[in-house]
Amino acid sequence: MDPSLILQNLVSPPVLFFFLGVTAVLVGSDLEIPAPIPKLFSLYLLLAIGFKGGLELQHSGLGGQVLPTIAAAMAMSLLVPLYSYLVLKTRLDGFNAAAIAATYGSISAVTFITAESFLETQNLPFDGFMVAALALMESPAIIVGLLLVKLAAPSQQAEGPKMGWSSVLRESFLNSSVFLLVGSLAIGLLVAAFSPASIDKMLPFTDKLFYGALSFFLLDMGIVAAQRIRDLRQAGAFLIGFSVLMPLFNALVGTLIARGLGLGPGNALLFVVLCASASYIAVPAAMRMTVPQANPSLYISTALGVTFPFNIIVGIPLYMAMIKALLPTAG
Amino acid sequence: MDPSLILQNLVSPPVLFFFLGVTAVLVGSDLEIPAPIPKLFSLYLLLAIGFKGGLELQHSGLGGQVLPTIAAAMAMSLLVPLYSYLVLKTRLDGFNAAAIAATYGSISAVTFITAESFLETQNLPFDGFMVAALALMESPAIIVGLLLVKLAAPSQQAEGPKMGWSSVLRESFLNSSVFLLVGSLAIGLLVAAFSPASIDKMLPFTDKLFYGALSFFLLDMGIVAAQRIRDLRQAGAFLIGFSVLMPLFNALVGTLIARGLGLGPGNALLFVVLCASASYIAVPAAMRMTVPQANPSLYISTALGVTFPFNIIVGIPLYMAMIKALLPTAG
Amino acid sequence: MDPSLILQNLVSPPVLFFFLGVTAVLVGSDLEIPAPIPKLFSLYLLLAIGFKGGLELQHSGLGGQVLPTIAAAMAMSLLVPLYSYLVLKTRLDGFNAAAIAATYGSISAVTFITAESFLETQNLPFDGFMVAALALMESPAIIVGLLLVKLAAPSQQAEGPKMGWSSVLRESFLNSSVFLLVGSLAIGLLVAAFSPASIDKMLPFTDKLFYGALSFFLLDMGIVAAQRIRDLRQAGAFLIGFSVLMPLFNALVGTLIARGLGLGPGNALLFVVLCASASYIAVPAAMRMTVPQANPSLYISTALGVTFPFNIIVGIPLYMAMIKALLPTAG
Amino acid sequence: MKRLELILSERELDAVIQAMEIAGVPGYSVVRHVTGKGPHGSVSEGMEFSGLGANAHVIVFCEADLLDALRAALRPLLTYYGGVAYVTDAEAL
Amino acid sequence: MKRLELILSERELDAVIQAMEIAGVPGYSVVRHVTGKGPHGSVSEGMEFSGLGANAHVIVFCEADLLDALRAALRPLLTYYGGVAYVTDAEAL
């Protein structure tokens, strides 16, 4: 593989600001980005990525690779938690195993966005429908996670206040990040179809600012991720290993599926990143509410403290190299 | 009238994001935009609209239709509360009638901004002095509201802690939204006159971002408006009817005045929107402080839960059709 | 000197918005920009100024005037507190004298930024390495301040909880504003060197928005500065005199040093502004923690209530006139 | 020592603080952004952007003999505008 | 009168308020963005952007005879999800 890709990624502003945030915590600076500023950027990024994806989806339509790719993505968000659970159950109780499994079945929007930025600097094209895949991978993973809990610990679960399926489904499909992403995607679609004149008026906000806002947000993510490093001691070597090796394995599976789907290298990278990334937004919040028996430090510190930095620093260029090696259309 | 205008308005990003916010509440998503993020956007929109209005006012000067239009706008902000009060007093006590009347005499800056965006997509020109009219309609309505309270319930009012006229006037003229709007207008004027070179340096912030920021803010307005829908049961059919019919009546009066003033269709629409909209920023805050006997659910839920959505979804294109039908210069 | 320079500065948007904020407090408007919105803008400005400085520093390199200028700036941040202390000690106790002295040795990033904007409107070039000087003047001033405390009041200091040198040094070098500034500068340097393609993607955020964001932030600074005016009564005539005369004296010294260094008028103005400005960010926070015996009203109200407004309103054009009169390269 | 705590609309906060200072409190603390529900209905932060604000929570530690003056100063405000005020016993740590 | 105060995760706030309303509280006040530490570990606001939230502080002033109903309604929630609930005496100002 090409080591310059990794270097190239390391010196991009988003990754450098992520490092700056990590460094702030490691050296003991009092730099902090107080709530709700990170929420503002998080809402903005979801809105902008959804809107842009919708615009592009309107142009590409639902033909060709679109539906098979989305279906494959959703299948991965069901499959990954299942085999992750089997691995995790060897060392952890059912609650924690299910919660972490769900986390890895879902996706990290920021990793996806960082991969898009990486592709842009590489001048590799990708399609808007990948955002639809992104949006549709969060809910299945949450549902599988909760099914696993019900299977693994049906009696204990019954002890708590009744948590009806309606609230579980609401949490899966209507949690704020899924809802905003899907909603903005739909708006992008509608606007591209019926109000194309207003697209140009949106772009300074949704498009031009995007890269800078991502960099700013990653500064905060660096701070938060580094604060989680302490929790890793609690997680132990098994979980740390899991949070590097499982993404690598998922990336390999993803690459092979992308090859089967005949995706170009840009879409293939995004597909692989969806498979390899773990959620630290929708899923932890859902698990905190629906599986309070699981320890949040475990699923948050693995997804945010290990897998997320691994993916944006090393993973993205590594997966690109993997794709170049394994995809006939790439390299 | 042209139904495509309504459709056109419905698929514009600001209106779609408003719908998205409403939908979030109706389906039970936990999407929320935590304080003070909406305040940031609200401050930004007032600053930007004032600044742009000031720039344009400097070019148009105070001649021609400018002063008559502003005078007519202020007259409407005195008149509307008076006849609204007479209607409301038939069913409500003096405090509530006065507070709601003041709300409808004043204006909604966001409705005004949405109307400007609508005009831009229609390629219809409008003038900066309309922002001055916007800024000058808030204070008279507040003062009339308080006079109505003093007339309607002089004895009860005396029971509370003394609320001097000085604090009433301060609340009317110096409340934060009026102050920021007028101040930014003055700055726009001064900058256009004496520092034209710095205009270009402001525009990326005040102009380019505007449409996207408006859309983001309307996402929050949709959430807040939908949360008010529950309060409407308390308001009852009379008030709900009032909050649709009174704007329509005010719009008709406004159209006739615009015709008398000889305004072009762009300025006419803005004038009509000022007449037809109701305040949910400055006036409710002023009423909460100076007429605590009135029930905030009533004046907020009517202005924000009914009139505001009605105006931005149906009202703006409807008023445009009205203007096209009744104005010789339009159509 | 040229009075039109002062006028020119007075009608620039940043200064006008500062006045608007001051006016809001003086007339009793309830305009406020709630926390943490000002923090968002403050973080943004530091990040953007650092990043832009880093980009430019990469181009200019460390040759020529760069290192001598930075060394001279650091020397001034050590010297100014020393002679300020001697002046202040004539009327104040050791704690307050040391804290105020440190404040004047350090710098005001917003004054610096306003001076940059002033230079841009004057079409006078300046260099990125001045941001490095800015970043390096904060820490020495904090350390000198604490040394002065230890010298002046060794016994009293000992009464409190032990404040180790490590925490003093961390506060000096790693406080959030120094850290973010230096970090963003380093990122700018790295990106300019290794990832030039991503510069253009950052500029809409870090560059285009800058002037508008500065204006918005100065609206808040005007509010905060005016709220400090009341504290000035406590400070008394001596301190008020100090906070105007000391900057003037420092500006004169700075002008002579700039002349000795052979700086062009743009860099000279920035150098002078660094000498003449006083910190109301890093130093007050550091002093509050490490010298709790000093009265924060004194060092904040002088730096923020007098020196800051003086510098951005009158000082910057005045220093420019001084430079034009005294520098052979200028005028 | 007594611990007085008030919960009332942010809009009346300035008036309440002024009244307390005139009554001679030695100090006070304020938490804003408080939501809640009382006889006058629900209070949320949803309208914060409009200047309507939510509630404030005010805490005062003072001698018991100051309570009469505080009651006299604050009761009319709370009756007119709404809000609650309760006292508990407290001792310095 | 009694002063009940609860500290619990913001995610369970809606359930707790609903339970309190069914139990018949005359009103309540809520402060969000509360951080802290308890048997289940530390809670910070660092993950607020993810919807995970911090803790909420709930205050209820009510008659003593309501406490039994509140205890019955709230204990299961606190046991299952974590959080603390304490009662002090209070009298109206």
Added chain:
Amino acid sequence: MKRLELILSERELDAVIQAMEIAGVPGYSVVRHVTGKGPHGSVSEGMEFSGLGANAHVIVFCEADLLDALRAALRPLLTYYGGVAYVTDAEAL
């Protein structure tokens, strides 16, 4: 059980929490962004952007026999930096 509450500058919060943890508190809760007034003057949030911060409100529920250790740990900090600390009685719901 006892309810200890502290109000002090946010800048000293870390030191106070560390002292409390060494003293062995079972948990604590913190509200930041508290404004107020005390012997050392007014504290607002106006300078929050500068890192100066406002006050923090700390609540600890603990056994009475822990108070001596807490007093010994916290008194020096409060005396040197300012802030107040009061104790009330509390019982678990």
